[in-house]
Amino acid sequence: MDHVKEIIEMSDLDKIDIRVGTILKIEEIEKSDKMMKLVVDFGMFERTILVGMKNEREESSEVIGTQAD
Numbered sequence: 001m002d003h004v005k006e007i008i009e010m011s012d013l014d015k016i017d018i019r020v021g022t023i024l025k026i027e028e029i030e031k032s033d034k035m036m037k038l039v040v041d042f043g044m045f046e047r048t049i050l051v052g053m054k055n056e057r058e059e060s061s062e063v064i065g066t067q068a069d
Contacts, residue, residue: 020067026060036060
């Protein structure tokens with residue numbers, strides 16, 4: 001049976017920083033069967049994120065312009 005985590009306080013939510021950004025670019029990572037490199041715009045900054053989605057879609061470029069969190 002899985003361990004049930006303890007209930008958190010509402011003040012614990014203040015410690016979390018969740019942002020949604022727009023995917024600007026996606027690139028394949030050479031020598032990887034799963035990983036792709038995303039460039040995501042979060043408004044005040046951009047971030048490069050590695051994701052294991054190479055085999056998830058026939059056309060990976062369709063995620064460009066969509067929201068990511």
